[in-house]
Amino acid sequence: MDFKSVTLGQAGLANLSADALLVVVAGTTMPQDVDAAVAGVLKDAVKNGDLELKVGRALYVHRPAELKAQRLVLAVAADDSAKSFKSAATAGIAAVKGLGVAHLAVAQVGTARLTEAHAEALAMAVAESVYVYRHTKPSAPAAPRLAKPTLACGKADATAVTVGLRRGAALASGVEVARECANRPGNHATPTFLAEQAKTLAKQHGFKVQVLDHAAVKKLGMGSFMAVAQGSEEPLKFIVLQYQGAAKTEAPVVLVGKGITFDTGGISIKPAPEMDEMKFDMSGAASVLGTFKALGELKPRVNVVGLIPACENMPSGTAIKPGDVVKSMSGQTIEILNTDAEGRLILCDALTYAERFKPAAVIDIATLTGACVIALGHHHSGLFTPDDELAEELLQAAKRGLDPAWRMPLDEEYGEGLKSNFADMGNVAGRAGGSITAAMFLKKFTARYRWAHLDIAGTAWKSGAQKGATGRPVALLTHYLLSQAR
Numbered sequence: 001m002d003f004k005s006v007t008l009g010q011a012g013l014a015n016l017s018a019d020a021l022l023v024v025v026a027g028t029t030m031p032q033d034v035d036a037a038v039a040g041v042l043k044d045a046v047k048n049g050d051l052e053l054k055v056g057r058a059l060y061v062h063r064p065a066e067l068k069a070q071r072l073v074l075a076v077a078a079d080d081s082a083k084s085f086k087s088a089a090t091a092g093i094a095a096v097k098g099l100g101v102a103h104l105a106v107a108q109v110g111t112a113r114l115t116e117a118h119a120e121a122l123a124m125a126v127a128e129s130v131y132v133y134r135h136t137k138p139s140a141p142a143a144p145r146l147a148k149p150t151l152a153c154g155k156a157d158a159t160a161v162t163v164g165l166r167r168g169a170a171l172a173s174g175v176e177v178a179r180e181c182a183n184r185p186g187n188h189a190t191p192t193f194l195a196e197q198a199k200t201l202a203k204q205h206g207f208k209v210q211v212l213d214h215a216a217v218k219k220l221g222m223g224s225f226m227a228v229a230q231g232s233e234e235p236l237k238f239i240v241l242q243y244q245g246a247a248k249t250e251a252p253v254v255l256v257g258k259g260i261t262f263d264t265g266g267i268s269i270k271p272a273p274e275m276d277e278m279k280f281d282m283s284g285a286a287s288v289l290g291t292f293k294a295l296g297e298l299k300p301r302v303n304v305v306g307l308i309p310a311c312e313n314m315p316s317g318t319a320i321k322p323g324d325v326v327k328s329m330s331g332q333t334i335e336i337l338n339t340d341a342e343g344r345l346i347l348c349d350a351l352t353y354a355e356r357f358k359p360a361a362v363i364d365i366a367t368l369t370g371a372c373v374i375a376l377g378h379h380h381s382g383l384f385t386p387d388d389e390l391a392e393e394l395l396q397a398a399k400r401g402l403d404p405a406w407r408m409p410l411d412e413e414y415g416e417g418l419k420s421n422f423a424d425m426g427n428v429a430g431r432a433g434g435s436i437t438a439a440m441f442l443k444k445f446t447a448r449y450r451w452a453h454l455d456i457a458g459t460a461w462k463s464g465a466q467k468g469a470t471g472r473p474v475a476l477l478t479h480y481l482l483s484q485a486r
């Protein structure tokens with residue numbers, strides 16, 4: 001989507017022509033210096049009890065006499081931060097959804113300035129609000145066609161707003177790629193489909209792409225990855241995407257996305273309720289594809305490699321069984337005590353493969369454990385890394401992208417439970433601290449570089465009536481990569 005900024009002249013908001021003008025009121029006290037035309041409506045609405053200055057409140061006004069705009073929406077934000085601006089904008093957009101609005105203009109009143117972060121947040125909010133999944137439900141109402149949503153600002157903020165809108169639009173198209181991929185059902189979004197998506201992106205943006213099949217993966221010795229795939233009729237794929245934005249000699253950041261296109265649990269089969277949601281078990285892979293989309297649009301000076309091990313986890317006569325021992329690409333052997341702990345089995349070989357790029361850092365992204373959902377719920381992604389500096393950089397990126405993450409511990413003691421009498425390690429420990437022991441398993445394959453792991457089991461999709469992919473953590477990852485650009 002294309003966004004633009006307009007600088008407000010003397011005439012102010014009254015003269016802004018739009019199908020709808022969304023005005024974010026920054027803060028829960030009556031703001032000073034509000035544009036006269038809007039101030040009238042705002043004060044009257046508050047006085048008559050139609051709008052409370054409380055977070056999340058919004059009021060729709062049809063054909064306001066004082067304004068050129070056909071519709072006015074007032075939306076209250078907690079304060080003047082970009083985060084609050086985004087929530088208020090989302091509430092305001094909801095108030096005009098389904099109406100005949102093609103051109104939306106947005107402004108903020110009060111003394112608050114608009115920054116890059118505000119503009120970026122608005123672009124994200126608009127794109128997120130109008131997204132509709134239609135691929136297997138073409139009868140769903142099409143996305144409202146918003147032509148060039150506009151952010152109105154003062155002259156002093158114009159440059160920041162333009163930069164922020166551009167970045168926000170790129171992030172939003174990355175998020176959309178991730179949502180669209182992850183929302184597709186398991187019989188559509190197969191490993192082969194993910195490989196095709198990667199090839200399409202590569203063609204669009206000039207990335208290098210390579211898709212390894214069973215024979216190639218076997219030659220590399222990825223015994224752990226192959227073991228997960230062996231119960232399925234769907235051929236596995238190992239996808240390698242490369243974006244070169246800096247000199248060839250610059251060490252790349254490697255992103256590794258879990259690409260389980262459906263997770264039944266295998267022989268350690270999952271219970272039936274909500275099993276359909278295991279189509280989202282490739283959300284890590286989807287976030288890598290989405291991040292590459294954003295890279296393609298923003299072209300930062302950084303080198304990035306995307307690795308996606310993709311396969312299904314199925315029970316069958318050829319499937320792995322509890323107690324089976326496999327040899328990973330690293331040479332370490334693994335006793336598969338639970339076939340449902342398959343994510344770590346495919347990631348470990350991808351992490352070993354990552355060594356060949358002599359990476360500046362490796363970040364894996366995975367819907368790895370139900371335990372992470374219990375620990376952190378659906379707000380923060382779990383961040384695991386032994387590297388304090390990398391943790392800080394990623395937490396900063398999470399803040400900037402409004403895509404929160406929370407650092408979890410990784411003390412050696414948590415690795416105790418992974419011991420096995422029959423292999424170098426088991427693939428599960430006890431139930432306690434399940435997201436941490438999973439990360440400890442991955443850590444055994446990351447000795448040769450700086451590494452972080454993001455467990456997105458609680459944040460990659462929503463359940464219930466709003467069921468669908470969120471596109472997280474594309475914003476976090478993209479902001480991290482932008483911070484690494486020179």
Ligand code: BES
Nearest residue numbers: 338340341343367368369370371428457
């Ligand atoms: N894909 C699941 C994790 C998951 C479960 C994500 C529920 C989101 C919601 C993963 O492959 C898995 O099954 N993990 C097991 C690990 C256990 C067997 C140690 C889990 O979390 O139960």
Ligand code: MN
Nearest residue numbers: 263340341342
């Ligand atoms: Mn599983």
Ligand code: ZN
Nearest residue numbers: 260263281343
């Ligand atoms: Zn899984």
